[in-house]
Amino acid sequence: MTGAGRVGLVLGPAVFLVLAFGPLPEVLAGPPQRALAVMALCMVWWLTSPVAMPITSLLGMALLPLLGVLDKNKAVALFGNQAVFFVIAAFIIAAVTIRTGLSTRITLWALRRLARSEDILAGSILLVATLLTSVVVSHAVAALLLPIMMETLRALGLEPGSRFARRMLLSMAWGTICGSNLTLLSSARASLALGMFESWNASHGVAASPIGFFEYSSATAGIALITCLLAYVILRAYHKPEGLDMAPAVQQLAEKAKAMGPISRKEMFTGATVVAMVVALVLFGPTYGLGTIALCAAAVLFVAQIIRWEDAETFVNWGVALLYGGAIAVAAGLEETRAVEIIVETWFPLAQLSPALVVLVLALSAAVLTEFVSNAAVIALLLPMCMVIAPQVGIEARALVFLLPAAAGLAFAFPMATPAMAMIFGTGYLRTQDSFVPGVLLTFLGSVALFGLVLYVWPLLGIVVFSGAP
Amino acid sequence: MTTSSYRILLVMGTTHWSHALTEHAIAEAVAADARGATVELDVLYIIEQDDLDRVYRSVGESGFLGTRPQAEITSLLLQEHLRVAAKRIEEARRAVEERGYKTTERHVTGHYEAEVRAAASTGQYDVIFLSRSDKTFLSRFFFGSEADRVARWVREEGYGKVVVEDTEG
Numbered sequence: 001m002t003g004a005g006r007v008g009l010v011l012g013p014a015v016f017l018v019l020a021f022g023p024l025p026e027v028l029a030g031p032p033q034r035a036l037a038v039m040a041l042c043m044v045w046w047l048t049s050p051v052a053m054p055i056t057s058l059l060g061m062a063l064l065p066l067l068g069v070l071d072k073n074k075a076v077a078l079f080g081n082q083a084v085f086f087v088i089a090a091f092i093i094a095a096v097t098i099r100t101g102l103s104t105r106i107t108l109w110a111l112r113r114l115a116r117s118e119d120i121l122a123g124s125i126l127l128v129a130t131l132l133t134s135v136v137v138s139h140a141v142a143a144l145l146l147p148i149m150m151e152t153l154r155a156l157g158l159e160p161g162s163r164f165a166r167r168m169l170l171s172m173a174w175g176t177i178c179g180s181n182l183t184l185l186s187s188a189r190a191s192l193a194l195g196m197f198e199s200w201n202a203s204h205g206v207a208a209s210p211i212g213f214f215e216y217s218s219a220t221a222g223i224a225l226i227t228c229l230l231a232y233v234i235l236r237a238y239h240k241p242e243g244l245d246m247a248p249a250v251q252q253l254a255e256k257a258k259a260m261g262p263i264s265r266k267e268m269f270t271g272a273t274v275v276a277m278v279v280a281l282v283l284f285g286p287t288y289g290l291g292t293i294a295l296c297a298a299a300v301l302f303v304a305q306i307i308r309w310e311d312a313e314t315f316v317n318w319g320v321a322l323l324y325g326g327a328i329a330v331a332a333g334l335e336e337t338r339a340v341e342i343i344v345e346t347w348f349p350l351a352q353l354s355p356a357l358v359v360l361v362l363a364l365s366a367a368v369l370t371e372f373v374s375n376a377a378v379i380a381l382l383l384p385m386c387m388v389i390a391p392q393v394g395i396e397a398r399a400l401v402f403l404l405p406a407a408a409g410l411a412f413a414f415p416m417a418t419p420a421m422a423m424i425f426g427t428g429y430l431r432t433q434d435s436f437v438p439g440v441l442l443t444f445l446g447s448v449a450l451f452g453l454v455l456y457v458w459p460l461l462g463i464v465v466f467s468g469a470p
Numbered sequence: 471m472t473t474s475s476y477r478i479l480l481v482m483g484t485t486h487w488s489h490a491l492t493e494h495a496i497a498e499a500v501a502a503d504a505r506g507a508t509v510e511l512d513v514l515y516i517i518e519q520d521d522l523d524r525v526y527r528s529v530g531e532s533g534f535l536g537t538r539p540q541a542e543i544t545s546l547l548l549q550e551h552l553r554v555a556a557k558r559i560e561e562a563r564r565a566v567e568e569r570g571y572k573t574t575e576r577h578v579t580g581h582y583e584a585e586v587r588a589a590a591s592t593g594q595y596d597v598i599f600l601s602r603s604d605k606t607f608l609s610r611f612f613f614g615s616e617a618d619r620v621a622r623w624v625r626e627e628g629y630g631k632v633v634v635e636d637t638e639g
Contacts, residue, residue, distance in 0.1 A: 003612065052531055091534065139533030147546055160554060188534060314538035317530050374532035416524065419533030426525035426547045428484050428554060 001050060008048025016041035020067065027346055032339035034067040039339075039384070042330050046377040053377065054319030057326020060333075069333040078332050079325030082291035083195025087188045088321055089294030093274060094140035095315035096307045102267040103136055103144050105260055111148070112253035118164050118241040121249065122171045123232050125149070129175025130182065130228045135274050138180035138187055142420035145172045148256070150427065155252035156244055160429045167239035169429055173420035174231045174442070180375075180409045181224040183217040184281070184290065188320060189375045190216060190405040194290070195328045196383050197401045203335040211401055213281035213290060218461055219402045222453050227410065227446045238438040266306050273300055323376065331384035340388040355394040355466050359403065360451050362386060366407035367447045371417045375408040391467065399465040403454060410446040413439030476507035479595040482558055483516040483582050484551050485603040486617060491635050492562050495599045498633075499571050502596075512595075513562045515577040516585045517551045548579070586620045590629040597631040598624060 001009070020037035028036070038060050045056040061079070065072035097103045107128055114124035125145075132141045149172050158165040180187040184194075194211055201209070277297035281290055301307050334340055362382070370378045383404055387397040411417035413436050415425035424430060458465055480495040499509045522544050529540045559575045566573040578585055582603070590598055602617040621632040 049531070137534075139529070139535055140539070143529065143533075143535055143539045143543055146543060150546060150550060159557070311538075313536070315536045317534040317536050319531075320534035376532075416528060419525075419528045419535070422525045422528035422532075423543060423547075426521060426543075427550055 004048045005050040008044050009050035012041045012044035031069050032337040035069045035333040035337040035339045038063045054322035057323045060330040061326040064333045078329040081195040082289040083191040084324045085291030086294050087191045089298040090185050091316040092298040092312050094137045095312050096301050098144050100266045100270045108257040115246045115250045122167050126171040126175040130179035133179030133186040134182045138176040139419045142176045152249050155248045163239045164242050165429045166434050169424040173424045176420045178224050178228040181220045181406050189379045192324050192379045193401045193405045196331050199332045210286045212286045220406045223406050223450050226449045234438045327380035334384050340385050353393045358393050363407040363447050366404050367410040370408045370411040371414045378408040396464050396467050410443045412442040474507050476502040476509050477595045478511045479598045481514045481600050484518040486601045488601050491601045509571045511566045511573045513575040515555045517579040583616045583620045590624045595630045600634045
C-alpha cells in the first residue's frame with residue numbers, strides 16, 4: 001500500500017464516522033447527513049486508493065441501504081445502467097480490435113508510410129494514437145502502441161536520454177490522452193458521466209433528454225483535435241529534433257507489417273462490425289440505448305467466434321463495472337437526499353457568481369485534479385456536486401456531462417496521471433521534468449481552448465450551456 | 471609490505487542512475503589506489519520491482535485493462551530494463567577495468583531499499599555510491615527519498631561511508 005493509501009485507510013473511516021454520527025446542523029440531520037458520510041468515505045478512498053476503486057464503490061453501494069439513504073433494491077438497481085453496459089461493451093470491442101491485429105495493422109500501415117523525418121514520425125504517432133481512440137478505449141490504444149514504440153526506438157538505436165525517444169513516447173501517450181475526448185468509445189469516464197446524468201434526471205423527475213453518440217462526440221471532438229495540434233507544437237519546441245536517419249525505423253515497421261501477412265477475415269469482419277456499430281450508435285442510440293447497441297455488436301463478435309470469452313475475460317478488468325455501478329449509486333444517494341443542495345442553499349448562496357467564471361473554474365479544477373487521481377474518480381467526485389451547483393448559477397446540468405469528462409481528459413503533466421503516462425515513464429526513457437513543464441502548458445492551454453469551445457462553439461451545436469436567470 | 475583492501479559498491483537502478491555517479495566512484499577508487507590500497511569495485515544494478523508494480527496497478531486499476539495486458543506490458547518493460555541494465559553494467563565494468571581495478575557486476579530484480587540494505591549489511595564495503603531517484607517535488611516532500619533513507623540507515627549501522635547524488639538523465 002502506498003503512503004497516501006495508508007493515510008486514506010485511516011482518514012476515510014474517521015471522516016465517515018464524524019459525518020454520519022457527529023453533531024451536524026439540524027437541517028442536514030437524517031439521510032442527508034449519512035449520504036454525505038458515504039460520499040466522503042468514497043471520496044477519500046477513491047483519491048488515496050487504500051483498496052481498489054471498485055471495492056470502494058461496492059462498499060458505498062452497500063452502506064447506502066444500511067444507513068437508510070436509499071432503498072435496498074434501488075441501491076443495487078442503479079447498477080443496471082445503460083452506461084455501465086456501454087463501458088463493458090466498449091472494452092470488449094477494444095479487446096477484439098487488438099487481439100485480431102486490426103489496430104496494429106492500421107498503426108503500422110500509417111507509421112511506415114509517414115516515418116520520413118523525426119517531425120513527421122512524431123506527428124504521425126500523435127495523430128494515429130488520437131484517431132485510433134475514436135473506436136478503441138484510450139488505455140487499450142496505449143497498451144497496443146507501446147510495444148511498437150519500443151521496437152522502433154531500438155531500431156533507431158535510441159537509448160534513455162535521447163530527445164527523440166522522449167518525444168516519440170510522449171507523442172504516443174499524449175495522443176491517447178487527446179483522443180480520449182474524441183468519441184464516447186474513447187474513454188470510460190464519459191459513459192460514467194452519462195450514467196450519473198440519467199440517474200440525476202430520474203431522481204429529479206426531469207423528462208429524459210438523452211445524450212446521443214453524435215451529440216457527445218461533436219461537442220468533445222474539437223478539444224481532442226485542438227489538444228492534439230497543441231501537443232505537436234509543444235513537443236516539437238520542447239524536444240527538438242536530433243537529426244536522426246529514419247530508414248531503420250521504416251524498415252523495422254515494414255518488416256513487422258510484412259510479418260502480419262495479408263488482412264484476415266477476422267480483421268475485416270471486426271472492422272465491418274465496428275463501423276456498423278458506430279453507425280447504429282449514431283442513428284439508434286437515443287432510441288434503444290447506447291449500451292444495448294454496443295452489447296449487440298459485442299455479441300455478434302462472440303457469436304462469429306472472432307473473440308472467445310477467455311480472451312475477453314483476461315483483457316478487461318471487470319472491476320470497471322463495479323466501480324461505475326457503485327459510483328452512480330453513491331451519487332444517487334446524494335441526489336435523493338438533496339444533501340449537497342441543502343448545503344449550498346444554506347451556507348453557500350452562489351447566485352451572484354458569473355456562470356462563465358464557474359465553467360472556467362470547473363474545467364480547470366477537473367483538469368488539475370485528474371493529474372493526481374484517475375479521471376473516472378474525478379467524474380465520480382465532481383459531477384454529483386456540480387450538477388447540484390450548476391442550476392443555481394445558471395448553468396445547465398446537462399452541459400456538465402460534456403464539460404467535466406472533457407476537462408478530466410487533460411492530464412498531460414505527471415507520470416502517474418493516466419495509465420499511458422505510467423507506461424511510458426515505466427520504460428525508463430523519461431524523467432518527470434520531460435513532461436512536467438510541457439504537460440502543464442498543454443493542460444492550461446487545453447483548458448482555455450475548452451472554455452472557448454463551451455462559450456462559442458457548443459451553442460452553435462445546439463448544446464445549451466447557460467440557462468439564463470439562475 | 472602488505473596493502474589494505476578498499477571495497478567500493480556502486481549501486482545503480484532503473485530510476486537511480488547517473489554517469490556522474492560512476493565517474494565519482496572511479497575517482498574514489500583512484501584516490502584509494504593512490505593511498506596504496508588494493509581497490510575492488512562492485513557494481514550492483516537493481517531492476518526496480520516497485521516501478522513495474524506501479525505500472526501494473528495503473529494499467530489495471532485506472533486503465534481497467536485485464537491481467538493479460540497488464541502482464542504483457544510489465545513483461546515488455548522488464549525486457550527493456552534488462553537490456554538497459556546489461557548495457558550500463560558493461561559501461562561501468564569497462565570504465566573500471568580500463569583503470570586496472572578488479573570489478574564484479576550483478577543485477578537483481580527487487581526493491582531498491584531492500585537490495586541496498588542487503589548488500590550493505592554484508593559489511594564488506596568501505597564506501598557505497600547511491601543516487602536519488604527522479605521523483606516529483608510533492609512525492610519527495612511527502613514521502614522522502616529512498617536513497618537518503620537507506621544512506622541514513624547505512625551510516626547509523628556503521629556499514630561504511632555513503633555518497634548520495636541526484637539522478638541525471
